[in-house]
Amino acid sequence: MSTATATATASAPAAIAPLRQDAGVIGLVGLAHMISHFSQLLLAPLFPWLKADLNASYTELGFLMTVFFVVSCSVQAASGFLVDRMGPRPILFGGLALVGLAAFGFALSPNYWAMAACSVLAGIGNGVFHPVDYTLLNRKVSAPRLGHAYSFHGITGSLGWALAPALLVPLAIAFGWRTALAGAGTLAYGVLFVLWLNRRRLTLPAATVPAPARAGAHPAEGSFDFLRIPAVWMCFFFFFFYAVVLSVIQAFAPEAARQLHGVPVALAGMCLTVYMVCSAGGMVLGGFLAADPKRCEKVVAAGFGVAALIALSIGFGPVPALAVPALFGAMGFASGIAAPSRDLLVKRSSPENATGRVYGVVYSGLDIGQALSPLLFGTLMDHHQYQGVWLGLVVFQSILIASAFNVRRVRRTVLAPA
Structure with missing residues (x-):
């Protein structure tokens, strides 16, 4: 190559x-x-x-x-x-x-x-x-x-x-x-x-499994040179912010909504389940939208944009307690629509012979975000800053929109086999 x-x-x-x-x-x-x-x-x-x-x-x-x-x-x-x-x-x-x-x-x-x-x-x-x-x-x-x-x-x-x-x-x-x-x-x-x-x-077919350089070969680039591709790091930070959003929704958002709107405990306990089920439904529709790679950034922006507006309404609007699980479902559906296009962003940023390495680095941002998010949002919960939790969620959802478009702007390179 x-x-x-x-x-x-x-x-x-x-x-x-x-x-x-x-x-x-x-x-x-x-x-x-x-x-x-x-x-x-x-x-x-x-x-x-x-x-x-x-x-x-x-x-x-x-x-x-x-x-x-x-x-x-x-x-x-x-x-x-x-x-x-x-x-x-x-x-x-x-x-x-x-x-x-x-x-x-x-x-x-x-x-x-x-x-x-x-x-x-x-x-x-x-x-x-x-x-x-x-x-x-x-x-x-x-x-x-x-x-x-x-x-x-x-x-x-x-x-x-x-x-x-x-x-x-x-x-x-x-x-x-x-x-x-x-x-x-x-x-x-x-x-x-x-x-x-x-x-x-x-x-995998034998030809698609990259092998170590053969004797006498002198590749111009090494195994770590994919780290110089700006799009890889843009994707890494995108998934870091995505993990923060997901961690807040899984760990803190239902309780914060319960405290803000007087949601019964049993109903608050349903919020995450409703979110996940509706997110899966959104992914089905998102799979069709991701068929056209040219619009993946727009799909991501639209999905997380709608989710951010819903989060803003839950955190600061006069929402009836019985409506909170439904709003969680709508937020999950909107986020789910963006998910397949989100993954397509990474694929478009990956040199074909460095797929595993790129996805390994990019998706490590998920684990880092899930490890660090509780430190910030747990402190807000301990200080009863429930609206602060929802405002932080909106901020990170907005950052996701900007990150998606930044991925498109950077130049990608093709690497020699590792």
């Missing part, structure tokens, strides 16, 4: 593959992505049980989540290099195996520090999924179907978040938290078994 700089092109199949072939890849990748999001909520739904049995505070239990995301961030950036060198399939299988092992480790942990060690293991497993998933989708799915592939990928992630409490809490009530976590481990290994049975669908 030429080492001269040029406009990066999408690494898509030259011809449209049969629908069944593309659907198989999309389905398997989505199944793995569901387990990634499921693993992020292995512990949080079980905090009431863990607090009593481990004699730990909520701060200490929250630290287990911080450990998870810090490790996941570090691994996500590094795993992209492994994906580009070894191909995505072995990295994916390793990640799923580690997530399952961590779940069984949680179930057998005798004390808090054993749980912390398992959080490290779970973070390592979770850190591989985005570089793997997007490498497989970008390399194996036909270009006209990529928008739908990104849409389905986002939907399965939301389903993974929804599945964790739906599975773990009933098991914990019926059999205890250790059995619940053992069930989570069984699920992870069950998915690994399904993917192993269909492993041929997850193999």
Whole structure:
């Protein structure tokens, strides 16, 4: 491949593959992505049980989540290099195996520090999924179907978040938290078994798996030169801000809305579920809109713009308590519409031979944002600044709009194989 700089092109199949072939890849990748999001909520739904049995505070239990995301961030950036060198399939299988092992480790942990060690293991497993998933989708799915592939990928992630409490809490009530976590481990290994049975669908053609430079080759650029591409860093910061928005909605927005508008506790508890379900619906529509790459920035801006206006109305408007869950749903739908086009922004910024590395670095911004966001917004909640929480959410949603258009303005380059 030429080492001269040029406009990066999408690494898509030259011809449209049969629908069944593309659907198989999309389905398997989505199944793995569901387990990634499921693993992020292995512990949080079980905090009431863990607090009593481990004699730990909520701060200490929250630290287990911080450990998870810090490790996941570090691994996500590094795993992209492994994906580009070894191909995505072995990295994916390793990640799923580690997530399952961590779940069984949680179930057998005798004390808090054993749980912390398992959080490290779970973070390592979770850190591989985005570089793997997007490498497989970008390399194996036909270009006209990529928008739908990104849409389905986002939907399965939301389903993974929804599945964790739906599975773990009933098991914990019926059999205890250790059995619940053992069930989570069984699920992870069950998915690994399904993917192993269909492993041929997850193999890249030999020519598309970049290999180390052969003897006598003198590549002009190295493995880290993709970091000089401004669009990569614009995408990184875009996903950092996106993670802040998502973290606020998941952790603080329902309670802040409850305090502002007198929403009943049961109704406030529905807000996040409504948001996630409607977000998944928005992703379906967003998949069609992402079919035209030329308008992806406009779709992102429109989606987050509407979401920001809704957030502003919740934070500062005279909203009836019964209307709050519906507004959460509308905000989720608008954000979901933007999601497939958001992923397309990264694809357009990725040199075709550095897909894993780019997605590893870019999506590490998600973990960093989710690790840092509670420090700011948790302080606002502690000081009863509930309107401040919603104002901060609007500010970060607005930053997302500007970031999307900035990605388009920067020049991309093509790298030599690493």
